Amino acid sequence: GDQVKQSPSALSLQEGTNSALRCNFSIATTTVQWFLQNPRGSLMNLFYLVPGTKENGRLKSTFNSKESYSTLHIRDAQLEDSGTYFCAADPNAYKVIFGKGTHLHVLP
Amino acid sequence: SVLLYQKPNRDICQSGTSLKIQCVADSQVVSMFWYQQFQEQSLMLMATANEGSEATYESGFTKDKFPISRPNLTFSTLTVNNARPGDSSIYFCSSREGQGDGNTLYFGEGSRLIVV
Numbered sequence: 001g002d003q004v005k006q007s008p009s010a011l012s013l014q015e016g017t018n019s020a021l022r023c024n025f026s027i028a029t030t031t032v033q034w035f036l037q038n039p040r041g042s043l044m045n046l047f048y049l050v051p052g053t054k055e056n057g058r059l060k061s062t063f064n065s066k067e068s069y070s071t072l073h074i075r076d077a078q079l080e081d082s083g084t085y086f087c088a089a090d091p092n093a094y095k096v097i098f099g100k101g102t103h104l105h106v107l108p
Numbered sequence: 109s110v111l112l113y114q115k116p117n118r119d120i121c122q123s124g125t126s127l128k129i130q131c132v133a134d135s136q137v138v139s140m141f142w143y144q145q146f147q148e149q150s151l152m153l154m155a156t157a158n159e160g161s162e163a164t165y166e167s168g169f170t171k172d173k174f175p176i177s178r179p180n181l182t183f184s185t186l187t188v189n190n191a192r193p194g195d196s197s198i199y200f201c202s203s204r205e206g207q208g209d210g211n212t213l214y215f216g217e218g219s220r221l222i223v224v
Binding site: 031033035041042043045048086088090094095096098099100101103 | 139141148149150151152153156198200211212213214215217218220
C-alpha cells in the first residue's frame, strides 16, 4: 500500500476560504516536507518539518510523529494557491517518498 | 537554498533516439537526485548521483536506459536512451544541502520530454 497517503486527492475552494490537507504515513519518518507544484509544473518547497508546527504567511503545517500524520492548513485561499500539493516522508538522508498529491483549485 | 538549472526545458524526440538533460547547481552539493513525473502523477525517484561514483538506481530504472553522469559537485546529466513514447514525462533534478532545514529538497524547473 501507499507509504505516504494524501487526502483529499482533489479539492475546490472558494477564494477567501480555509482548508486543510492531510498526509498519513505508514513508513517511519523523522521529518516531513510539503511542496507546491504550480500549474506550469515548477516545484516549490513550502515546509521542512520536524515534529511540531511551522507557519508561513497564510500557510501553517503540523507534523505529529507519534500519530504519523501531517497537515497543511491554508487560510484565506487565493487564486495563486491553485496547484498540486505534495507531502513527502524523509525516512533517511537520501530517499524522499512522495504522496500522490492533492490537486487544489481555488475558484474566484 | 540551492538553485538548480535544467536544460532543455522541453524537447520532442523521435522514438529510438537518445536525449540528454543537463542539471547545474549554483553551489556544490554532495548528492543530486533525478525524478520522473508522468502527467498528473506523483514524483518517482529514479537514481541518486554522487560525484565520482556510479549512480544508484531505484527499482525499475537501469543505467543502460537512463545513464547518469556526475563529473563534479555542481553538474549532472541524465540521458534517456532508446526513447519510447512511454518515457514521455517530466524529468526533474533535485538536491539538498547539509543538516536541519538545509536538508530541504530543492528542484530544477523540470525537463518535459515528449517522445513521438
